[in-house]
Amino acid sequence: MTAPIAMPAKAETPFRRLVSEFLEDKLAVVGAVVLTLILLVALFAPLISPQNPYDLSKLDILDSRLPPGSKSMDGITFWLGTDGQGRDMLSGIFYGLRTSLAVGVFSGVLAMMVGMALGLTAAYVGGRTETLIMRLVDLQLSFPTILIALILLAVLGQGVGKIILALVIVQWAYYARTIRGTALVERRREYVEAAICLGLSKARIIFGHILPNCMPPMIVIGTVQVAGAIALEATLSFLGIGLPITEPSLGLLIANGFEYLLSGKYWISFFPGIALLVTIISINLVGDQLRDVLNPRLKR
Amino acid sequence: MTGYAGPTLEVRDLKTHFFTRAGVVKAVDGVSFEIGKGRILGLVGESGSGKSITGFSILGLVDPPGRVVDGEIRFKGENLVDQPDERLRAIRGNRIAMIFQDPMMTLNPVLRIDTQMIEAVQAHHDVSADEARRRARDALGRVGIPSPDERLKAYPHQFSGGMRQRVAIAIALLNNPELIIADEPTTALDVTIQGQILYEVQKLCRETGTSLIWITHDLSVVAGLADHICVMYAGKLAESGPVDAVLDRPLHPYTKGLLGSVPSRNKRGSPLAQIPGMTPSLMNLPEGCPFADRCPRVQADCREAVPPMIEILPGRLARCIHPHLEDQA
Amino acid sequence: MTVFMVRRLMQSVVVLLVMSVIVFLGVFAIGNPVDILISPDADQLERERAIRALGLDRPLWEQYFVFLANAVRGDLGRSFVFNEPALRLIFERMPATLELAGTAVVLSLIIGIPLGLYAGLRPQAATSKGIMAGSIVGFSLPTFWQGLMFIMIFAVMLGWLPSTGRGQVGSFLGIKSSLFTRDGLAHVILPAANLALGNAALIIRLTRAGVRETLLQDYIKFARAKGLSPRRVVGVHVLRNILIPLVTVLGLEIAGLIAFAVVTESIFAWPGMGKLIIDSINQLDRPVMVAYLMMIVLLFIVINLIVDILYSVIDPRVRLQDVKG
Numbered sequence: 001m002t003a004p005i006a007m008p009a010k011a012e013t014p015f016r017r018l019v020s021e022f023l024e025d026k027l028a029v030v031g032a033v034v035l036t037l038i039l040l041v042a043l044f045a046p047l048i049s050p051q052n053p054y055d056l057s058k059l060d061i062l063d064s065r066l067p068p069g070s071k072s073m074d075g076i077t078f079w080l081g082t083d084g085q086g087r088d089m090l091s092g093i094f095y096g097l098r099t100s101l102a103v104g105v106f107s108g109v110l111a112m113m114v115g116m117a118l119g120l121t122a123a124y125v126g127g128r129t130e131t132l133i134m135r136l137v138d139l140q141l142s143f144p145t146i147l148i149a150l151i152l153l154a155v156l157g158q159g160v161g162k163i164i165l166a167l168v169i170v171q172w173a174y175y176a177r178t179i180r181g182t183a184l185v186e187r188r189r190e191y192v193e194a195a196i197c198l199g200l201s202k203a204r205i206i207f208g209h210i211l212p213n214c215m216p217p218m219i220v221i222g223t224v225q226v227a228g229a230i231a232l233e234a235t236l237s238f239l240g241i242g243l244p245i246t247e248p249s250l251g252l253l254i255a256n257g258f259e260y261l262l263s264g265k266y267w268i269s270f271f272p273g274i275a276l277l278v279t280i281i282s283i284n285l286v287g288d289q290l291r292d293v294l295n296p297r298l299k300r
Numbered sequence: 301m302t303g304y305a306g307p308t309l310e311v312r313d314l315k316t317h318f319f320t321r322a323g324v325v326k327a328v329d330g331v332s333f334e335i336g337k338g339r340i341l342g343l344v345g346e347s348g349s350g351k352s353i354t355g356f357s358i359l360g361l362v363d364p365p366g367r368v369v370d371g372e373i374r375f376k377g378e379n380l381v382d383q384p385d386e387r388l389r390a391i392r393g394n395r396i397a398m399i400f401q402d403p404m405m406t407l408n409p410v411l412r413i414d415t416q417m418i419e420a421v422q423a424h425h426d427v428s429a430d431e432a433r434r435r436a437r438d439a440l441g442r443v444g445i446p447s448p449d450e451r452l453k454a455y456p457h458q459f460s461g462g463m464r465q466r467v468a469i470a471i472a473l474l475n476n477p478e479l480i481i482a483d484e485p486t487t488a489l490d491v492t493i494q495g496q497i498l499y500e501v502q503k504l505c506r507e508t509g510t511s512l513i514w515i516t517h518d519l520s521v522v523a524g525l526a527d528h529i530c531v532m533y534a535g536k537l538a539e540s541g542p543v544d545a546v547l548d549r550p551l552h553p554y555t556k557g558l559l560g561s562v563p564s565r566n567k568r569g570s571p572l573a574q575i576p577g578m579t580p581s582l583m584n585l586p587e588g589c590p591f592a593d594r595c596p597r598v599q600a601d602c603r604e605a606v607p608p609m610i611e612i613l614p615g616r617l618a619r620c621i622h623p624h625l626e627d628q629a
Numbered sequence: 630m631t632v633f634m635v636r637r638l639m640q641s642v643v644v645l646l647v648m649s650v651i652v653f654l655g656v657f658a659i660g661n662p663v664d665i666l667i668s669p670d671a672d673q674l675e676r677e678r679a680i681r682a683l684g685l686d687r688p689l690w691e692q693y694f695v696f697l698a699n700a701v702r703g704d705l706g707r708s709f710v711f712n713e714p715a716l717r718l719i720f721e722r723m724p725a726t727l728e729l730a731g732t733a734v735v736l737s738l739i740i741g742i743p744l745g746l747y748a749g750l751r752p753q754a755a756t757s758k759g760i761m762a763g764s765i766v767g768f769s770l771p772t773f774w775q776g777l778m779f780i781m782i783f784a785v786m787l788g789w790l791p792s793t794g795r796g797q798v799g800s801f802l803g804i805k806s807s808l809f810t811r812d813g814l815a816h817v818i819l820p821a822a823n824l825a826l827g828n829a830a831l832i833i834r835l836t837r838a839g840v841r842e843t844l845l846q847d848y849i850k851f852a853r854a855k856g857l858s859p860r861r862v863v864g865v866h867v868l869r870n871i872l873i874p875l876v877t878v879l880g881l882e883i884a885g886l887i888a889f890a891v892v893t894e895s896i897f898a899w900p901g902m903g904k905l906i907i908d909s910i911n912q913l914d915r916p917v918m919v920a921y922l923m924m925i926v927l928l929f930i931v932i933n934l935i936v937d938i939l940y941s942v943i944d945p946r947v948r949l950q951d952v953k954g
Contacts, residue, residue: 142929143888144884150906235773241910277769280769394856398854400850406850407848409946410944411866423858
């Protein structure tokens with residue numbers, strides 16, 4: 001018997017190959033590292049902030065609008081300066097990251113669940129239900145996200161819950177459409193036929209077999225969507241119709257600093273802006289490389 | 301180059317290798333042949349034998365990570381290997397033309413037929429669009445496409461498969477090339493159309509004196525068409541010689557195996573003869589003859605070194621140290 | 630072709646009706662329509678008069694038809710803040726927004742397509758990697774932050790360009806636009822660039838992806854086998870094919886630009902529809918919100934229609950589906 005095509009020395013599981021292909025792009029690795037850092041910061045914000053910016057008793061109006069590097073009355077260094085109320089920018093950014101990430105990730109995950117539920121239903125039940133759901137998806141996707149958010153907030157009013165609801169409504173359609181497409185393709189594959197022949201129940205087939213195979217595109221979309229949700233929330237907060245002042249996100253911080261921009265006190269808007277940027281860019285870098293790695297059409 | 305008396309194309313020891321992450325794939329590893337004016341050469345092999353890559357190598361169309369690493373390709377005496385791209389471009393589509401396998405994929409779907417034909421003319425001749433269009437119309441006529449004027453204005457998807465391939469042939473003929481390389485042009489078509497196209501191509505070549513290399517995996521196609529045949533296996537030539545001699549009295553065991561496995565040659569009711577085993581990986585070629593593991597006549601000395609390609613009988617070469625001499629009348 | 634057009638038109642009408650129902654429900658059914666339609670400063674007597682006049686005491690479906698009839702006639706209520714018909718307010722502001730969005734579209738195409746082409750043709754070059762990294766930054770940056778940075782750098786630190794407002798309006802062939810005056814151009818550059826950047830980044834990525842996929846196709850190899858110059862191969866064969874995915878998203882892109890103008894107009898104090906809607910949301914000027922929504926929907930439908938027509942022009946397979954040789 002002839003020797004078959006040469007096999008690489010160590011058996012490569014698909015996951016390992018994914019990871020090694022992912023690591024090929026230096027930028028994506030940087031993005032992943034930065035992202036992890038940011039997540040840690042957000043998680044441990046209360047522990048690592050020099051000051052709790054929302055404890056009104058600690059604030060001193062005399063500390064306000066100090067440039068980066070100045071010292072306060074109590075001897076704390078304001079590494080990134082202070083804002084109009086005397087809050088330490090660095091702490092503000094840590095807490096703001098926390099809020100922004102929390103809202104972004106939470107709404108993203110929720111939207112994914114809603115989208116998956118509706119998308120899978122459309123793929124399986126078919127018929128009128130499918131048409132209805134998909135028309136709704138098409139209608140919604142033909143509108144820019146910011147517009148939908150504006151309308152929803154105008155109708156619903158303000159508040160954290162309403163913002164999250166608006167973000168979920170803005171995002172679900174994209175997940176639904178993707179998973180329906182993937183599910184339809186997967187449904188025709190041989191392993192599903194095999195599972196049916198084995199007599200597995202429909203639910204078992206859908207959740208145990210098809211769903212895992214739909215996950216790769218969902219993950220890719222998920223990363224990009226979360227980045228988009230964070231950006232959208234920041235934009236809404238900046239415009240004054242987003243999160244209330246009691247739960248300041250980075251968007252609100254930036255808005256607060258807008259008025260000082262023209263007088264040269266750039267740091268009040270600039271640093272929260274950088275934090276926002278770095279967060280979004282790293283998520284996008286990771287998501288980008290994931291997309292290239294998981295795309296079957298670009299196999300080299 | 302005027303008055304060149306030698307063969308139209310001479311390929312000497314051509315080697316085209318692909319440098320991939322997993323290793324070096326020796327797709328074409330020392331192929332030599334020549335073809336004279338107006339002659340038809342059949343280049344036969346199974347998929348993965350390197351025949352298509354040989355065709356691409358001649359025109360310098362091998363995409364990275366592959367490239368021609370050794371050998372000579374003499375077109376009317378001029379070596380095409382390592383020539384700058386401008387020189388090759390002047391030859392492509394002009395003096396050497398190529399026909400690809402699947403015409404649906406080779407014609408640009410969003411451009412009209414006349415655009416794609418006119419540009420082929422204007423790339424090489426300084427003529428007006430009207431003159432180019434006239435030539436295109438003539439070419440379509442020569443390949444038997446009715447109402448060419450309307451056809452010119454159409455898009456590729458409006459043609460049937462057979463028509464599209466005729467268009468591809470017409471494009472190849474536009475600038476009256478001296479050599480046409482046809483890479484499995486009838487594989488994607490059904491048998492009746494295949495027959496027509498074969499006949500017409502042969503007629504055209506005889507009429508115009510154009511040399512033709514016909515690349516295929518189908519021996520029956522070559523039988524009625526070619527003058528000379530080269531059989532490729534695992535990136536090297538296994539056998540080469542006049543077509544009737546090779547097909548009636550093959551020297552190389554691989555050629556014999558191929559002929560034996562053609563369904564029409566097998567007796568009805570008996571199991572189809574097959575060559576056992578699989579082609580070796582082109583990344584990991586064995587030390588000796590690449591066909592050794594599948595050969596019914598294999599002996600110990602076959603595995604020691606790659607057999608050289610030698611002229612066993614006048615005009616007939618084979619890469620085998622135990623060829624089927626007993627069949628030669 | 631006409632069948633196609635008629636079908637699309639009918640679809641558009643359906644969409645318009647659906648949107649009108651949604652908007653109607655949003656305003657008249659959810660929330661207190663009294664608060665929405667009657668200025669909050671009105672006293673009890675005025676309220677009752679207004680309720681009767683507006684027909685708010687009638688059944689819902691009857692109110693819907695009244696709403697629809699009014700809408701068709703162009704009456705979408707009066708603004709609380711400006712006390713003018715809401716639709717007229719929108720129309721006054723629309724040219725400014727269209728001007729901004731139009732400039733942004735052109736800018737993003739001019740920047741995006743060439744850069745994307747380059748990145749697709751030479752993916753390994755350092756410049757290409759730079760372009761791709763830049764594009765990630767481009768669409769990651771929220772529009773409002775880009776705008777802030779533009780103001781900070783170009784207006785405050787460098788002082789090259791004005792930071793707010795629209796410039797002087799000039800006239801050309803009967804059309805009024807601030808693009809025709811030098812002052813106008815100076816004012817429009819920053820906001821248009823702000824809007825355009827995110828879009829340009831997307832176009833770069835789309836173009837690059839399209840180029841990479843197209844280059845792998847057999848017809849490109851065939852074009853080279855015909856001896857065509859690289860310029861022709863790229864300029865004609867590649868370009869025509871990547872236009873298809875570009876046009877497909879173009880409709881959504883332009884719609885996005887008009888929507889995101891909301892942000893840019895707020896930052897740069899550009900007197901367009903976007904600024905109007907943000908102010909209206911903050912001031913709870915609902916009639917204006919309703920009018921804005923209906924106008925936007927109409928605009929989107931028109932844009933999508935134009936894009937569909939463009940699409941069938943570019944891709945002959947779509948156009949000639951029914952004709953077979």
